[in-house]
Amino acid sequence: MFSKADLEEILQVAQKGGDFAEIFLEEKRVTRIGCEDKKIERVIAGREEGAGIRVLKGENTAYGYTNDLSKENLLKLAKRVSGAVCENPDASVVINSQKLPVPFPVEKRPDEVPISDKVALVQVADEAARSVDAKLVRQVTVGYGDVVQKVVIANTEGTFVEDERIRTRLAVNVVAADGGVIQTGFEAAGGTQGLELYEEETPWELGRKAANRAILMLKARHAPAGRMPVVLSGEAGGTMIHEACGHGLEADLVQRKLSVYAGKKGEKVASELVTVIDDATLPGKYGSFRCDDEGNPAQRTVLIENGVLQGYLYDHLTARKDGVRPTGNGRRESYQHQPIPRMSNTFLAPGDASPEEIIKETKKGLFVEKMGGGQVNTVNGDFVFEVTEGYLIEDGEVKAPVRGATITGNGPEVLRRIDMVGNDLGFAIGTCGKDGQGVPVSDAQPTIRIPELIVGGILEKEGDQD
Amino acid sequence: MNGGKKLDGRELVSAVVAEAVRRGAEMAEAYYGRSEDLTIEVRNGEVETLKIASEEGLGIRVIKGGCLGFAYTSDLSWNAVKETIDAALANLQVASEDSFNTLPEAPSSYPELDLLDPALRKVPLEEKIEKTRAIERAGRSFDPRVRLTDRVSYEDSWYQVAIANSRGVLASHQGAFCGGSAVLVAESEGEQQTGFSFQLTRRYHDFDPEAIGKEAALKAVRMLGARPKETMKVPIVFDPYVVTSFLGLLATALTAEAVQKGRSLFVGKVGEKVAASGVTIVDDSLLEGGILSTPFDGEGVPGQRKLLIKDGYLRGFLHNTYTAARDGVASTGNALRASYKSTPEVGSSNFYLAPGKIKNEEIIRNTERGLYLTEVMGMHTANPISGDFSVGAAGIWIEGGELTKPVRGMVIAGNIVRLLEMVDAVGSEVRFFGGRGAPVIRVTGLTLSG
Numbered sequence: 064m065f066s067k068a069d070l071e072e073i074l075q076v077a078q079k080g081g082d083f084a085e086i087f088l089e090e091k092r093v094t095r096i097g098c099e100d101k102k103i104e105r106v107i108a109g110r111e112e113g114a115g116i117r118v119l120k121g122e123n124t125a126y127g128y129t130n131d132l133s134k135e136n137l138l139k140l141a142k143r144v145s146g147a148v149c150e151n152p153d154a155s156v157v158i159n160s161q162k163l164p165v166p167f168p169v170e171k172r173p174d175e176v177p178i179s180d181k182v183a184l185v186q187v188a189d190e191a192a193r194s195v196d197a198k199l200v201r202q203v204t205v206g207y208g209d210v211v212q213k214v215v216i217a218n219t220e221g222t223f224v225e226d227e228r229i230r231t232r233l234a235v236n237v238v239a240a241d242g243g244v245i246q247t248g249f250e251a252a253g254g255t256q257g258l259e260l261y262e263e264e265t266p267w268e269l270g271r272k273a274a275n276r277a278i279l280m281l282k283a284r285h286a287p288a289g290r291m292p293v294v295l296s297g298e299a300g301g302t303m304i305h306e307a308c309g310h311g312l313e314a315d316l317v318q319r320k321l322s323v324y325a326g327k328k329g330e331k332v333a334s335e336l337v338t339v340i341d342d343a344t345l346p347g348k349y350g351s352f353r354c355d356d357e358g359n360p361a362q363r364t365v366l367i368e369n370g371v372l373q374g375y376l377y378d379h380l381t382a383r384k385d386g387v388r389p390t391g392n393g394r395r396e397s398y399q400h401q402p403i404p405r406m407s408n409t410f411l412a413p414g415d416a417s418p419e420e421i422i423k424e425t426k427k428g429l430f431v432e433k434m435g436g437g438q439v440n441t442v443n444g445d446f447v448f449e450v451t452e453g454y455l456i457e458d459g460e461v462k463a464p465v466r467g468a469t470i471t472g473n474g475p476e477v478l479r480r481i482d483m484v485g486n487d488l489g490f491a492i493g494t495c496g497k498d499g500q501g502v503p504v505s506d507a508q509p510t511i512r513i514p515e516l517i518v519g520g521i522l523e524k525e526g527d528q529d
Numbered sequence: 530m531n532g533g534k535k536l537d538g539r540e541l542v543s544a545v546v547a548e549a550v551r552r553g554a555e556m557a558e559a560y561y562g563r564s565e566d567l568t569i570e571v572r573n574g575e576v577e578t579l580k581i582a583s584e585e586g587l588g589i590r591v592i593k594g595g596c597l598g599f600a601y602t603s604d605l606s607w608n609a610v611k612e613t614i615d616a617a618l619a620n621l622q623v624a625s626e627d628s629f630n631t632l633p634e635a636p637s638s639y640p641e642l643d644l645l646d647p648a649l650r651k652v653p654l655e656e657k658i659e660k661t662r663a664i665e666r667a668g669r670s671f672d673p674r675v676r677l678t679d680r681v682s683y684e685d686s687w688y689q690v691a692i693a694n695s696r697g698v699l700a701s702h703q704g705a706f707c708g709g710s711a712v713l714v715a716e717s718e719g720e721q722q723t724g725f726s727f728q729l730t731r732r733y734h735d736f737d738p739e740a741i742g743k744e745a746a747l748k749a750v751r752m753l754g755a756r757p758k759e760t761m762k763v764p765i766v767f768d769p770y771v772v773t774s775f776l777g778l779l780a781t782a783l784t785a786e787a788v789q790k791g792r793s794l795f796v797g798k799v800g801e802k803v804a805a806s807g808v809t810i811v812d813d814s815l816l817e818g819g820i821l822s823t824p825f826d827g828e829g830v831p832g833q834r835k836l837l838i839k840d841g842y843l844r845g846f847l848h849n850t851y852t853a854a855r856d857g858v859a860s861t862g863n864a865l866r867a868s869y870k871s872t873p874e875v876g877s878s879n880f881y882l883a884p885g886k887i888k889n890e891e892i893i894r895n896t897e898r899g900l901y902l903t904e905v906m907g908m909h910t911a912n913p914i915s916g917d918f919s920v921g922a923a924g925i926w927i928e929g930g931e932l933t934k935p936v937r938g939m940v941i942a943g944n945i946v947r948l949l950e951m952v953d954a955v956g957s958e959v960r961f962f963g964g965r966g967a968p969v970i971r972v973t974g975l976t977l978s979g
Contacts, residue, residue, distance in 0.1 A: 099790055102627060106620035108600040109870055110613065111586070127581040130603040143581060182623045202791045238792050238914050245794075245915040286919075288942070288978040289760050319572075320721075321679050321714065399582065436910040438921070442679070442714055442723045445938055447921035449910035469907060469919030471940050517757070519919045519940020519978040 064088055064112075067158060069134055070217045073116070073141050074156045078219045080145025081120035083379075084156075085218035087356065088114045088132075089398040091210060092174060098185045098205040101193075106178065113398035116144045122384060126401045158223035163353045164360055165344050169229050171258035173209035180258070181207055184233060184266045191270030192237045199278050201245075202238040203270070207231075216358035224358035230255055230349070230503060232492070235269050239277035246466065248277030249435070249451065253349045253492045253503070260347070276433070276452055279464050286453060286468030286518055292428035293470060293516045294421055294456060299434045300491030301506025304411045306439040306446040307474035308339055309506070310497070312366050313392075313404040314381035316441050323444040323475050324372060332372045333478035336414050339367040341376060343391060343407035349492035350407040350504040357393035357402050364390045367478075378404045396500040403498060410507035414484030418510035421483045423459040429468065429518055430454040430461050434491070444474035469519045477513055485510030538563065538691030539701050541605070545589060546693045549614045554591035556632050558694040560827065561587050562869040567654075569683045571661045586869035591617045595626040601870045629854040635697035636831050639824045640815055644704030648733045649685060657683055660738045661709065667742030668713045674753065675746045677714035679723060683738075684708060698829035706731050706820055709741050715749035722755065722935075724748030729963050731818050748903065755923060755935035757979035764899035764953075764973040765941065766892055766927065769960040772967035774908045776880060778945050779810065780965075781913040783837050784863070784875040785852035792914045794946050795843055803843045804949035809883035810838040812847060814862055819879035821964035827866035827873035835861050849875045881966035885955030889969040892954045894930040900977060901925045901932055902941070916945035922977065940978040948972055 065073075070086060077084035090112040097105035113130035114137055127144040129136060173181075185205045192203040209231040217223045232253030239246055250273035252264035295303060311322040318325075324332060333339075343352050343361035352361050357379045365373050377385070378393030381404055393402035422430065430453065437448030450468040454461045490507040542559040549557035563585035570578040586603040587610065598621030602613040661683040669675050685707035693699045710727035726744035730736050767775075787793035795803060814832025816822050823832050828850050836844050848856070849864035852875055865876030893901060906921030919942035925932045956968030 102625035103623060104597075104625065104627070105872060106598055106624045107872065108613075108616040108620055109602070110609070111601075111603045111870070113584070113603060123576060124578045125580075126578065129583050130585065131583070178620065178623050240791075247912055247914050286942075288940075288976055319679065320677055399584070401578070401580070436907065438907045438909070440723065440906065442721045443937075445906070445921065447907035447910075447940070449907065449919065467917050467919055467942055469910065469921070469940050469942065471906075471921045471938060473938065517938065517940060517978060519921075519942045519976075 064090070064132065064215065065134065067223065070223070071156045071158055073137050074217060074219050076138055077116050077118050077141040077145050078154065078156065080125065081118040083119040083219055084145070085117045085216070085357070086114060087398055088215040090213045094173060094178065094181065094209045096181055096185050096207040098189050099202065101189060103182055103185065115398040115401070116141050117401055118144050119380060124380070124401060128399050156219050158217045158221050160223045163224065163226060165353050167255055167346060167351065167353060169257040172229065173231055173257055174211050176258050184261055188233065188235050188266035188270040191267040192235055192274040195271055195274035196278055199239045199241055199281065200237055200274050201240045204236040206234045214356070216356070218358065222358040224354050226354055228255065228352060229257060231258060231260060233261060233266060233269060235273040237273040237277040239274070239281050241281045244281055246277050246280035248273040248275065248280065250276070251492055254347045255349065255351045256347045279452065280466045283464035283466040286429070286450070286465040288519060290515050290517055292425050292512060292514050293431060293518070294425055294428060294510065294512045295431045295434070295508065297418055297485055297487035297508065297510040298489045299431050299508070300489070301410055301508045302434040302437040302448045304339060304508050305406065305409055305495070305504070305506040306437040306448060307472065307477050308367070309406045309409045310439050311441045311444065311474055312375050314375040314377045314385065315404050317375050318381055318384060322441045327372050328374060330372055331370050332475060333367055333370040334481045335370045336484040337367055337370050337478055337481055338365070338412040339409070340365050340412055341392070341406055341409045345408050348408045348490065348505045352407065355391045355393045355402070356395045357389070359389045359391040359393065361407070362391045376404045376406065378402050394502050396502055400500045403500070405497065405502055406495060406504050408505045410488065411509065411511065413486050413488050413509040416483050416485050418485045418487055421485055421510050421512050422456060422461060424483070425456050425459060425512060428456045430456045439474065445471065446474055447471045470516050471519060472516045477516070480514055481511050482514055483512040538689060539699065541587070542691045542693035543699060545587065545610060545614070546695050548611065549589060549591055550695050552614055553618060554593055556592040556695050558590040558632050558692070559587060560866065560869055561585070561691040562688065564686060564688040566686045567657070567684065569658055569661045571665050571681045572678050574662055574665065576658055587613065588869040589613055589617045590872065591621055592630050592632065593621055595628050595630055596621040596624040597630045598624060599872050629851055631850060631854055632694045632696050633698060633828050633830050633850045633860060639700060639831050642815065642822055642824050644702065644731065644822060646705060646732050649705050649707055650687065652733060660736070663738035664709050664711050664742040667739040668711055668746040671743050671746035672715065672750045674715045674717050674750055675713050676716045679712035679714055681711045682709060692829045694829060700825050700829050702824050707733055707736055709736065709738055711741050711745035713745040713749050715753055717753045720753060722749050722752035724750070724752065727962065729820050731820065751925060752923065752935045752937065755937035757938040758926070758936055760976070760978045762974065762976055764896055764971055765975055765977065766896055766899060766901045766969060766971045768901065768903045769967045769969055770962055771902050771905055772882060772970055773962050773965035774905055775945065775948070776882065776965050776967060777908070778911055778913050778916065778918070780877040780880050782916065783846055785846040785848045785856060786875040788846055789852055789855055794916045798843050799845060801843055802841050803946065804838055804841040805952040806841045807885050807955040808838055808841050808949055808952055809836070811836055811883055812863070812877050812880045814878040816879040821878040823878065826862045826864040828864040830860045830862040830864065832862045832878065847875050847877060849873055877964065879964055879966070881959055881961070882955070882968065882970070884957045884959050884968050886957055887954055889956035889958045892956055892969050892971050893927060893932065895954070896927050896930060896971065899927045900936060901927050918943060918945060938979065941975050942978065943975050948975065951975065
């Protein structure tokens with residue numbers, strides 16, 4: 064789009080207003096397919112391009128974006144954004160092209176696969192879900208999406224990176240009904256991969272799994288309410304780790320003292336069984352990238368090791384403030400947003416116990432096979448997450464399915480109390496929202512046990528049957 | 530038409546529709562959106578972030594043989610526009626045929642709404658920065674325990690849309706709004722609690738920075754020392770903001786799309802009693818001062834006021850042109866587009882629970898023992914299809930009609946339809962948060978888990 068000299072010229076104008084200037088150019092092609100009622104209803108193709116210019120002065124940020132990408136307009140924007148901060152004398156800017164480590168090979172690029180092949184994937188998932196039980200399955204919604212995003216990132220510290228990110232995603236939502244009871248089942252796969260992903264995670268399996276979950280929940284009774292031991296399956300996803308600890312370790316929240324983990328580096332904040340890692344370099348995962356949205360290379364960051372807090376997730380601005388190197392976690396939803404510290408692929412590292420042993424040693428409690436969404440208040444550490452597939456544990460065995468449970472707890476308290484960690488590990492994908500920006504992430508954990516959490520269900524003896 | 534002079538919105542959409550028909554579409558529609566936004570964030574009296582933004586783009590829908598295709602572009606060069614038309618035409622080839630895919634005809638007229646406050650574009654940046662600081666000042670000086678700013682911001686937005694279709698629709702309008710928000714942190718004995726407040730308004734002179742700051746501060750301070758309570762069933766008094774988050778669930782279930790696809794709780798219930806007698810729910814695209822007020826929807830259909838639930842009885846659903854054709858009724862003008870990048874889906878405009886007769890605070894005073902629910906967490910995990918919800922809950926304990934100690938770390942679970950039936954008091958003062966509004970309500974029969 065622009066030559067090296069053009070970018071240098073724009074940066075030179077921008078940096079007059081501060082001590083750091085950056086330009087982020089983005090060109091994105093997206094495809095989305097939606098199927099409901101057995102009909103391919105939405106077939107969407109999109110092209111979007113734009114530029115974001117950022118100027119930093121001390122800890123203050125000025126940001127501007129536009130999708131009019133003429134050089135003239137970008138120079139105008141650079142001037143406006145720099146004027147928003149203050150006036151600096153001229154200084155020349157030199158940027159040098161950098162090579163990125165970690166190749167992410169993509170076999171079947173979404174922009175080289177015909178749209179009819181993508182529609183076929185969606186139809187297979189739809190048929191698979193309906194084939195589980197034609198009577199109970201009332202509605203199936205299948206969504207497919209792919210993105211080919213090209214970025215150019217350059218800043219006044221000399222960074223000049225070009226990257227291409229490819230992501231695909233397939234999600235199935237099933238509504239099952241029996242009498243007056245309606246339940247849903249959800250299953251999704253996605254990654255920084257092309258369509259080869261769906262040879263492994265087949266649309267047939269995704270559809271079946273989502274339908275089976277919805278049907279199972281039809282027969283489930285209401286989850287019990289109150290305090291009890293909770294075993295989270297290694298298949299459950301990592302929502303709890305993401306909420307209970309990940310967000311609180313993002314450096315912006317820590318520096319503003321808005322995290323319960325602020326000022327605790329080097330301290331014991333969790334049980335010795337707990338090691339938490341954020342790793343953007345894992346090939347193919349949904350939260351992976353080669354460089355972050357500030358051009359810093361992706362890395363593996365140990366956040367908590369054997370219960371001791373090792374460090375935080377940094378972007379450029381927060382790293383500068385703490386006098387450390389960024390950890391490559393400066394991410395943004397698009398050119399319309401300034402980068403902020405974000406997670407990538409976050410997981411609780413596996414331990415020694417077998418999942419069977421953990422269940423066997425739990426007399427009574429809740430077994431969570433699959434988690435849904437969650438939320439955290441990082442200031443006091445309180446979090447919630449939903450259970451989309453849960454079972455009662457009685458006498459060390461997984462028994463009847465239960466539905467409608469939400470679990471609430473306090474992050475630091477839960478981390479200290481985790482008393483068993485399994486040797487398995489399962490990932491789940493999601494879109495993480497913060498400050499109005501959504502970014503793709505994945506998270507994972509082994510099977511773990513927390514001796515006490517609050518399960519929000521319905522008091523049984525007082526009725527409320529349906 | 531070869532990239533010389535730039536077209537304005539109306540000219541562009543007309544030209545695109547003509548070109549799409551020329552390239553083979555039976556019906557075509559073009560939607561143009563442009564916006565300019567400003568955001569100011571202040572921390573400790575300093576402007577921490579200043580954001581200026583401008584965006585425009587075009588969304589194109591084409592129909593042929595009952596199949597529909599959509600494509601969008603932010604590149605408005607005529608070459609990119611032609612490629613986008615072709616992409617939309619290619620997409621319809623793999624879409625399923627559906628005889629209800631159609632576009633609306635031109636209406637005889639559009640309602641006139643005053644959506645653009647001229648004051649807003651005249652106010653200098655410095656004044657807006659000063660008002661943002663005023664939010665923080667009002668909050669931080671409210672109580673010595675308010676010691677941290679999580680986020681204090683001002684935003685305003687100006688937008689313009691234009692739409693045309695091959696059946697004669699050609700319309701455009703512009704509007705603007707502004708507002709502020711505050712998240713403040715109170716600290717005491719090593720404990721921290723947050724309080725949140727926001728206001729969006731069409732009129733710059735209605736924007737009240739002090740009120741925003743004070744409310745966030747009050748909410749933070751009153752949560753200090755909060756503890757969970759034991760599991761029980763007690764009356765729960767919902768704060769208006771909490772009610773509006775539950776209204777989100779209802780808004781989805783009250784769309785004809787959800788009903789037609791069998792994923793609404795209200796399938797087959799028109800005319801039936803679905804809520805307590807005190808419950809009336811309205812969607813009003815023409816509401817004076819409403820943030821989502823609009824003379825026409827994302828398909829160019831005029832906006833209107835709809836009674837969805839009246840005195841507990843279900844009256845009808847929200848429609849766009851497609852769902853209306855499928856049900857053989859007229860569109861209610863509820864085709865919503867988040868931007869030029871989205872297709873017009875059925876959605877709510879200014880959606881609110883209508884006021885009752887008792888004063889909001891009277892409801893608390895009439896409650897012997899219960900919870901004044903001020904915060905729910907994880908509302909996005911509620912199931913809009915089954916209506917089941919289970920959310921984190923915090924608030925203030927009510928004893929003898931008085932607000933007493935703060936409560937947090939609890940869960941309330943239930944079903945939205947059962948909740949509507951359990952409403953036994955509706956307050957008389959409706960408060961709007963963006964496009965949703967509600968008064969205080971009381972619900973008796975929910976389980977509070979701790």
